[in-house]
Amino acid sequence: MSQPRNSYAIGTGLFIVLGFSALAYLATQTTSVANVHQGASYAIETHFTNIGQLKERAPVKIAGVRVGQVQSITLQPGQEVADVKLAIDTSYNKIPLDSVASIYTSGLLGDQYIGIQYGSSKKTVADGGTLTLTQPAQQLEEMLGKFFGAGGVADNLGGTYTVKANFTNVGALSVGAPVKMAGVPIGSVQSVVASPVKLDAEVTLAIDKRYNAIPDDSSAAVFTSGLIGTQYVAIQPGGSPDALKDGDEMVLTQSAMQLEDLIGKFLVNGSSSDKKDADDGKSSNNPAPAPAGKH
Amino acid sequence: MSSRAPQGHNVVTQSLAQIGNCGLFLLTLLAAIPRSFRYVRETIRQLWFVGAMSLTIIMVCGLFVGMVLMLQLYHVLSIFGGTSASGMVVALSVYRELGPVVTALLFAGRAGTSITAEIGLMRATDQIDAMEMMAVDPIAYVATPRFLAGLIAMPLLCCVFCAMAIFGGHLVGVSWLGIDNGTFWSNMTAVVEVHTDIVNGVLFKSLAFGAVVSLIAVYQGFTTPPTSEGVAYATTRTVVASSIAILALDFVLTAFLM
Numbered sequence: 318m319s320q321p322r323n324s325y326a327i328g329t330g331l332f333i334v335l336g337f338s339a340l341a342y343l344a345t346q347t348t349s350v351a352n353v354h355q356g357a358s359y360a361i362e363t364h365f366t367n368i369g370q371l372k373e374r375a376p377v378k379i380a381g382v383r384v385g386q387v388q389s390i391t392l393q394p395g396q397e398v399a400d401v402k403l404a405i406d407t408s409y410n411k412i413p414l415d416s417v418a419s420i421y422t423s424g425l426l427g428d429q430y431i432g433i434q435y436g437s438s439k440k441t442v443a444d445g446g447t448l449t450l451t452q453p454a455q456q457l458e459e460m461l462g463k464f465f466g467a468g469g470v471a472d473n474l475g476g477t478y479t480v481k482a483n484f485t486n487v488g489a490l491s492v493g494a495p496v497k498m499a500g501v502p503i504g505s506v507q508s509v510v511a512s513p514v515k516l517d518a519e520v521t522l523a524i525d526k527r528y529n530a531i532p533d534d535s536s537a538a539v540f541t542s543g544l545i546g547t548q549y550v551a552i553q554p555g556g557s558p559d560a561l562k563d564g565d566e567m568v569l570t571q572s573a574m575q576l577e578d579l580i581g582k583f584l585v586n587g588s589s590s591d592k593k594d595a596d597d598g599k600s601s602n603n604p605a606p607a608p609a610g611k612h
Numbered sequence: 613m614s615s616r617a618p619q620g621h622n623v624v625t626q627s628l629a630q631i632g633n634c635g636l637f638l639l640t641l642l643a644a645i646p647r648s649f650r651y652v653r654e655t656i657r658q659l660w661f662v663g664a665m666s667l668t669i670i671m672v673c674g675l676f677v678g679m680v681l682m683l684q685l686y687h688v689l690s691i692f693g694g695t696s697a698s699g700m701v702v703a704l705s706v707y708r709e710l711g712p713v714v715t716a717l718l719f720a721g722r723a724g725t726s727i728t729a730e731i732g733l734m735r736a737t738d739q740i741d742a743m744e745m746m747a748v749d750p751i752a753y754v755a756t757p758r759f760l761a762g763l764i765a766m767p768l769l770c771c772v773f774c775a776m777a778i779f780g781g782h783l784v785g786v787s788w789l790g791i792d793n794g795t796f797w798s799n800m801t802a803v804v805e806v807h808t809d810i811v812n813g814v815l816f817k818s819l820a821f822g823a824v825v826s827l828i829a830v831y832q833g834f835t836t837p838p839t840s841e842g843v844a845y846a847t848t849r850t851v852v853a854s855s856i857a858i859l860a861l862d863f864v865l866t867a868f869l870m
Contacts, residue, residue, distance in 0.1 A: 325660040332664035336768025339775040343814065347703055347778060347797075348804040374798030386794045428696040428795050 358385060359410040361403045362447045363418045368399045369429050369454025371420055376430040377403050384409045387431060403431065412448070413438040419452035429454060477504060477523040478563035482537040482550070487518040488573025490539050490548045496522050498552045503528045506550060522550060524561075532557040536569035548573060637831045640751055641759050647749060648756035655757040662723035662758070662826075663765030667772065669722055670715060674773035677710060678702060678780025686789050695789070699796035700803050702781040707804065708813040711774040713862050716821035719766060720854035724829035727758050728850040731833025732843040740834075755834060759826045766822025767815050774814055812869045817862065824861060825854045 365371075368390060377385040385405035393400055405412070415436030422429050433448075442448055487509055496504040504524035512519040522537070534555030541548050552567075561567070648655065685698040731754060734740050743750045785791040804810075829850050836846040 325657045328664040329656050329660040332660070332667060332765075333768060335667070336663075336765075336771050339771035340768070340810075340815075342775050343707070343771060343778070344806050344810050347800050348806045348810060372798050372802045374794050374801060376792055376794045383792065383794065386798070423696070428799065430795075 358404045359407045360388065360445050361405060361412070361442055362445070363401045363403060363431075363451050364393075364447070364449075365399045365401055365418075365420065365451050365453045366397065367420075367453035368401060369420055369422075371401070371429045371431070371454065375428065377405060377433065378430055379409065379412075379433045379435070381432075384433075401431070410444070411441045414440040414442055414446075414448075415450060416442070416448060417450040417452060418448050420454035422455070476526045478526055478529070478561075479507060480522045480524060480561050480563075480565050480567055482520050482522060482567040482570050483512065483515060484518045484520060484537075484539060484570050484572045486539075486572040486575070487520060488539055488541075488548050488575065490520065490550065490573065494547060494549050496524060496550045496552065498528065498531070498554065503552075520550065529560060531561045533559045533561050533565060533567075534569065535561070535567065536571060537567045538571035539573035541573075633835070634827065634831050637834070638827055641756055641827070641830070644749065644752040644756045645760070647752040648760070651753050651757055654753065655760050658757045658761035659765055662719075662727070662761050663768060666719060666722045666765070666769060669718055670769045670773050671776050673714065673718055674711075674776030675780040675783075677714060677773075678706065678777030678782075679784045681705065681710070681777070682781040682784040682789070686785065686791070695791055696795045697799055698791065699781060699785055700799040702785070703778060703800045703804050704809065706774050706777040706781075707809040709862070709866070711770050711777065711814055712817035712821055713858060715770040715773045715818060716766065716825055716858045717855060719762070719769060719822070720825045720829070720851055720858070723762065723765070724825050724850045724854050725847050727762075727826070727829040728833040728836070728847050729843055731755070731758075731830065732836030732846045735834065735836050736838040736840070736843060738838075755830045759823075759830050762826025762829070763819065763822045766825070767818045770814055770818035808869075816869070817865055820861060820865060821858050824857045828854050828857060 371387060371390065373387050373390055375387045376383045377387065385403055388402040388404040389400075390402075391400045392398075403418075412433065413436040415438040417434045417436065419432050419434070420429055421432045436450070490506060490509060492506055492509060494506045495502040496506065504522055507521040507523040509518060509520050511517070520537075524531070531552065532555040534557040536553045536555065538551045538553065539548055540551045555569070681702050682698055685701050686695055689695045689698050689701075731740075734754065740750045740754070743753060782796060786793050786796050832846045832850045832853070836842045
């Protein structure tokens with residue numbers, strides 16, 4: 318009589334134990350609680366100015382091979398530096414002291430991980446030591462900005478001064494587009510308005526105050542970065558000894574080229590006045606791709 | 613009175629009467645809990661039957677749900693290059709929805725039907741009446757142990773289901789599709805929270821579903837017409853009513869807990 322009852326009790330007991338162990342597993346191993354847990358391995362400390370989307374337990378890779386994981390990420394009190402502790406497999410404990418730890422992204426939208434490039438030093442990082450050479454996470458916005466040529470626009474930290482320029486045609490130039498000199502961004506377009514009197518486009522350029530020695534006979538041109546890139550204003554310095562001042566107007570301007578016009582001119586090869594314009598277009602076409610090539 | 617009412621009205625009043633009777637039956641069950649402590653061995657036997665004996669189906673189904681979920685997510689997320697997030701998505705969807713709901717549906721099919729059929733057959737063969745004649749309270753001896761067993765077993769089964777689903781997801785994602793093991797866990801642990809996902813999602817929902825499924829099963833068993841056709845009908849109604857109640861309650865609970 319007690320035998321079957323005992324087997325029920327054992328089966329039920331096993332079931333309850335299994336259920337609770339599954340609960341304990343779910344609650345401790347698959348939730349944020351798991352991150353508190355410490356693993357015994359070779360520990361290295363690194364400092365990053367920006368960790369991007371790096372998470373705890375993210376992989377640490379050497380030559381693309383996973384050798385460990387991120388153990389903890391903390392912010393140093395009072396400093397804008399993230400302390401990242403790495404737990405690396407003890408078999409890879411001969412990491413040169415001058416190795417560089419960088420934060421990379423796997424794929425375009427993938428997860429971030431830490432890559433370590435070996436240095437040439439004979440000394441190795443001891444357990445608990447610090448890897449001083451680091452490279453912070455690349456922010457996608459910065460990279461895109463660099464790619465499209467707008468990211469390096471000088472900010473307003475140092476203050477700007479404004480210069481006006483009139484164009485007969487600004488093309489697709491928009492507010493916020495960079496102003497470049499020698500291909501380097503020095504300011505941005507503050508406003509683009511049509512002038513009711515002169516019947517042309519009045520563009521206000523905000524230029525960083527650091528660049529206050531631009532000759533007043535410099536010319537401004539609307540260029541395109543690459544074939545289909547965004548448009549920007551390029552300033553070609555003149556030779557005058559006087560510099561542009563706040564509120565000045567640039568006299569020499571060169572309008573944006575319309576792709577349709579250009580193609581039309583090449584195809585039709587019409588009147589002499591058209592030809593002359595086309596020549597102008599050709600000659601000014603050369604500097605345009607140059608800044609685009611620098612990115 | 614109900615036979616004189618129009619047909620559509622009749623269905624509505626009948627369903628309302630069913631729900632009302634079911635609610636009253638729940639109160640009777642709860643009132644009988646102190647009396648059923650005398651029959652704790654019966655409760656354990658029922659727990660063994662509805663819980664331990666359901667482990668096979670729950671574990672196998674959990675494993676396959678996790679595996680297929682990971683397979684589908686991997687192919688969808690690879691379009692966006694976000695396959696590393698698939699472990700996290702598997703965990704969240706299993707904890708919040710799939711775990712409790714699928715476990716409850718399986719539980720209704722595996723345990724609910726047999727509870728209804730067993731009690732219904734007891735009713736049809738006059739065993740319930742015989743108990744009353746012998747001064748054994750059938751509510752305290754038959755109904756409450758089964759109800760309590762279902763209430764205890766469901767959260768435990770749901771935890772086992774979720775653990776197996778995570779294991780299945782890991783098996784497919786990490787061992788087969790090549791997602792990095794650390795990325796799999798780090799994404800999961802970065803997002804899953806004990807309170808919102810484990811306590812509110814897994815435990816609370818499965819407890820509520822366990823109560824609803826066991827109540828419907830026991831109630832249908834006790835109100836079975838004492839014929840073989842009646843037993844068949846009651847068993848079917850247990851599955852239908854449980855499934856509707858689980859999915860409707862899931863929506864309500866999710867809306868409140870979110």
